[in-house]
Amino acid sequence: MAAPKFEVPTLTEFTAVPKIQEGSMAHMKSFVANEKVQSFLGYPWELGEDWKERAIDRMGDLLGKYRSLRVFMDACVHCGACTDKCHYFLGTADPKNMPVARQELMRKVYRRYFTLPGKMAPWLVGAEDLTQETLDDWYNYYHQCSECRRCSVYCPYGIDTAEITMAGREILNYVGMGQKYSNEIVGKVQKIGNNLGLPGPALEDTLAGLEEDVLDATGVAVKFPIDVEGAEIMLVTPSADFFSEPHVESLIGYAKVFHAAGVSWTLSSKASEAGNFGLFVANYDTMRTVANRIRDAALELGVKRIVVGECGHAWRVAYSFWNTLNGVGYGGDDPYAKQLQQQLDSRYPQPQHICEYTWDLIQQGALEFDKSLNDDRVITMHDSCNVARGSRMGNEAGGQFTIPRNIIKAVANNFHDMASETIGEGTFCCGGGGGLLTDDLMEVRVKGALPRMNALNNVVQGEQVNFMATICAICKAQFTKVLPYYGFDMSMVGGVHQLVSTAIKLD
Amino acid sequence: MSALTGFYTILFYFATFILVAGVAYRIYEYSRTPAPLKIPTTPAPTTQSGVVVRMAREVVLFESLFKSNKWIWVFGWMFHVGLLLVLLRHVRYFQEPVWFWVNIVQPFGMYASFAMVIGLAGLWARRFLVDRVRYISTPSDHLMLALLIAIGLSGMMMTFVAHTDIIALKAFALGLVVFDWHPLPADPVLLVHLGLVALLMIIFPVSKLLHAPGIFFSPTRNQVDNPRERRHVAPWAAALDKD
Numbered sequence: 227m228a229a230p231k232f233e234v235p236t237l238t239e240f241t242a243v244p245k246i247q248e249g250s251m252a253h254m255k256s257f258v259a260n261e262k263v264q265s266f267l268g269y270p271w272e273l274g275e276d277w278k279e280r281a282i283d284r285m286g287d288l289l290g291k292y293r294s295l296r297v298f299m300d301a302c303v304h305c306g307a308c309t310d311k312c313h314y315f316l317g318t319a320d321p322k323n324m325p326v327a328r329q330e331l332m333r334k335v336y337r338r339y340f341t342l343p344g345k346m347a348p349w350l351v352g353a354e355d356l357t358q359e360t361l362d363d364w365y366n367y368y369h370q371c372s373e374c375r376r377c378s379v380y381c382p383y384g385i386d387t388a389e390i391t392m393a394g395r396e397i398l399n400y401v402g403m404g405q406k407y408s409n410e411i412v413g414k415v416q417k418i419g420n421n422l423g424l425p426g427p428a429l430e431d432t433l434a435g436l437e438e439d440v441l442d443a444t445g446v447a448v449k450f451p452i453d454v455e456g457a458e459i460m461l462v463t464p465s466a467d468f469f470s471e472p473h474v475e476s477l478i479g480y481a482k483v484f485h486a487a488g489v490s491w492t493l494s495s496k497a498s499e500a501g502n503f504g505l506f507v508a509n510y511d512t513m514r515t516v517a518n519r520i521r522d523a524a525l526e527l528g529v530k531r532i533v534v535g536e537c538g539h540a541w542r543v544a545y546s547f548w549n550t551l552n553g554v555g556y557g558g559d560d561p562y563a564k565q566l567q568q569q570l571d572s573r574y575p576q577p578q579h580i581c582e583y584t585w586d587l588i589q590q591g592a593l594e595f596d597k598s599l600n601d602d603r604v605i606t607m608h609d610s611c612n613v614a615r616g617s618r619m620g621n622e623a624g625g626q627f628t629i630p631r632n633i634i635k636a637v638a639n640n641f642h643d644m645a646s647e648t649i650g651e652g653t654f655c656c657g658g659g660g661g662l663l664t665d666d667l668m669e670v671r672v673k674g675a676l677p678r679m680n681a682l683n684n685v686v687q688g689e690q691v692n693f694m695a696t697i698c699a700i701c702k703a704q705f706t707k708v709l710p711y712y713g714f715d716m717s718m719v720g721g722v723h724q725l726v727s728t729a730i731k732l733d
Numbered sequence: 734m735s736a737l738t739g740f741y742t743i744l745f746y747f748a749t750f751i752l753v754a755g756v757a758y759r760i761y762e763y764s765r766t767p768a769p770l771k772i773p774t775t776p777a778p779t780t781q782s783g784v785v786v787r788m789a790r791e792v793v794l795f796e797s798l799f800k801s802n803k804w805i806w807v808f809g810w811m812f813h814v815g816l817l818l819v820l821l822r823h824v825r826y827f828q829e830p831v832w833f834w835v836n837i838v839q840p841f842g843m844y845a846s847f848a849m850v851i852g853l854a855g856l857w858a859r860r861f862l863v864d865r866v867r868y869i870s871t872p873s874d875h876l877m878l879a880l881l882i883a884i885g886l887s888g889m890m891m892t893f894v895a896h897t898d899i900i901a902l903k904a905f906a907l908g909l910v911v912f913d914w915h916p917l918p919a920d921p922v923l924l925v926h927l928g929l930v931a932l933l934m935i936i937f938p939v940s941k942l943l944h945a946p947g948i949f950f951s952p953t954r955n956q957v958d959n960p961r962e963r964r965h966v967a968p969w970a971a972a973l974d975k976d
Contacts, residue, residue, distance in 0.1 A: 246864050291969060293768040294952045300759070301947030304874050305809065306859065306866035307801040321868045330869065342939045343873075351940075352871035375953075378774045380801035382791065382809075383944055384953035386772065510769060514973060546771045546960045550970070558964035562974040575961050615774055618958055623776035651776060652800075 232669045234711045241677040243310040244319035251320040256369040257666045259404035266413045270402035277401040282339050284400045294389040299336045301383045308377040313654045314370050317673035322367045325377035325387040368394040370670050372660035374611035392508030407664035411503045420465035420499035432468050446732040448485045454492035455527050462500045463535025464699035472720040476536050479723030482730050483584050497523035500540035506661035514551045521552035530571040533578050536721050538610035538698030544577045545617040582619045585629045588636050595729040600638035603693040606685050609653035610698035630722050637729040642689040648681035658704030672711050679712045694719050738917045748934035755938025763950040767967035777958035808855030815849030818842045826906040850885040887926035897923045
């Protein structure tokens with residue numbers, strides 16, 4: 227780890243609300259996407275002379291298409307309830323990282339061009355012309371938001387800053403200021419099939435290697451099948467699971483569960499990525515195009531069930547949006563949806579989270595564990611933002627919190643939750659979600675992780691916790707990078723199915 | 734009819750028209766704008782009746798605000814409940830005979846004005862005392878609070894300090910309802926009170942007071958968490974499926 231060029235916050239027992247420091251993160255500008263990246267997505271790569279008109283046009287277009295944006299632009303009363311809820315504000319003290327202030331960057335422009343008082347008396351209602359300076363603020367501060375929705379929990383009107391950040395990024399793209407990191411990924415997933423740009427043959431090699439590793443370690447021939455037509459289950463998982471640590475440990479866990487259940491399953495080289503950065507860049511068509519890879523793969527392979535691996539935003543897109551975008555789900559009465567939905571096995575939820583799948587098997591008594599194999603671990607659970615506030619598992623509201631914990635408790639003996647206000651629906655983002663998992667944003671990632679690091683430190687000190695389980699590829703990658711800044715071991719973070727993998731009995 | 738009565742009569746018809754037509758137009762706008770994706774803030778109710786309960790808790794108890802910040806909740810809730818009781822009490826000026834429940838509300842409505850003004854004062858104090866809230870406050874935020882407090886105080890003046898000619902006022906108000914106009918008492922406090930109320934009604938549809946209808950259209954609060962069971966497609970998005 228290179229010495230940071232910024233001050234890493236010190237850990238404290240409680241995360242204090244800082245006094246505001248104007249402009250403290252104004253220097254934080256993520257790399258801008260170049261011509262190659264932007265042109266593939268059909269966006270310009272530099273500001274044209276008419277960028278202002280284009281931006282206002284696009285804003286008007288989005289206001290007509292998204293009720294969320296339309297209502298949220300009007301409804302805020304500046305009460306201040308959200309001001310101390312964002313992990314990036316708590317970690318940086320920059321007031322533009324307060325959710326309401328982040329929204330105001332767009333709202334002041336909305337008022338000026340779309341409301342009567344803003345046109346008549348801009349000074350009175352805080353309305354402002356769209357300037358280059360404001361556009362730069364949009365770029366900087368809409369890339370210091372992980373779209374984690376924590377603020378939306380606490381807003382009396384449910385205003386979700388993620389919706390505004392997404393609209394802001396779409397407008398930025400539309401005028402030629404795309405973010406390099408996210409837009410490259412959105413291109414790669416469409417061209418190659420996954421976010422990491424891992425081609426089919428490399429994937430097959432990796433999976434063959436994993437089969438050997440598991441055979442060596444357990445003596446059991448656990449398979450990692452790919453592109454098997456007629457398999458019952460298609461697993462769609464983040465591509466980081468194929469070779470990143472600790473992600474791959476969870477992939478091994480899923481394979482062991484499928485093996486123990488004796489079910490036929492397959493990965494898909496076409497759908498070798500659960501992640502959908504279309505969510506982060508917030509273009510409906512892009513998100514739909516990326517999601518349609520899963521539909522096409524399911525139709526081609528003729529699978530009956532679709533199970534999604536450990537990935538936070540992917541699960542939000544899968545659970546909440548797939549039925550809308552690509553028809554994976556039920557209840558569609560149009561030909562497009564029916565084509566797929568008639569193929570799927572209606573005894574199971576579609577799509578299903580790997581944790582739902584494993585927990586069902588545990589409840590049926592179909593899996594056996596030696597919990598003592600996890601006894602060297604004292605475990606806590608980091609709820610990932612998109613799972614916590616943008617999705618569900620099981621039949622009951624809140625199943626996204628209980629089911630992963632139930633699995634952990636079924637496979638391990640030592641579990642302690644972090645402070646209640648830092649988990650569940652109030653969980654703090656890891657600091658790297660929403661398209662921020664890039665080295666050019668390291669300062670905001672490290673500072674944004676502060677509230678989680680404080681909560682973790684408390685259970686490390688108090689309960690000797692040495693393992694933080696999570697079900698998100700971005701959380702895993704972010705914590706692996708950020709934990710050392712705070713003096714923790716990077717191997718403290720891992721997946722829920724990593725724990726399953728350790729304890730499961732195979733034959 | 735005196736010029737004064739004529740002015741206030743026209744003013745109140747105008748203000749009522751703007752309030753009703755403006756808010757109706759906003760509601761029309763919100764309702765015809767599609768919500769293309771399922772975005773309830775979860776955990777969320779999985780049934781429509783569950784959503785009704787969630788919305789009721791938000792609107793009546795300010796549940797999310799309670800989770801967020803107890804000071805804002807105390808002051809905000811005091812103000813809104815106070816305002817509600819005060820408004821209900823004012824129904825008596827527009828009817829004869831007066832409904833029995835309006836009579837029951839009457840004493841509560843009188844003292845609720847204190848809760849209303851104290852709540853507003855608390856909210857205003859936060860705009861000066863809390864650096865984060867000071868940072869986000871615009872001139873209109875301050876003026877809105879000033880307007881509401883001035884309405885409250887001018888009303889309380891007439892209730893508790895110097896009564897206005899309430900018989901004549903009621904004749905004026907009833908006259909507005911049945912288009913049989915009566916003179917308005919030329920009491921300066923009353924004129925200020927009524928003028929500010931009319932102003933509030935006029936700015937309602939173009940101000941942040943739209944949070945009142947807005948919350949009912951907030952997709953994060955009014956959507957059912959059932960995306961796997963029901964296919965939810967906005968009209969503009971359904972066209973994409975046909976390509």
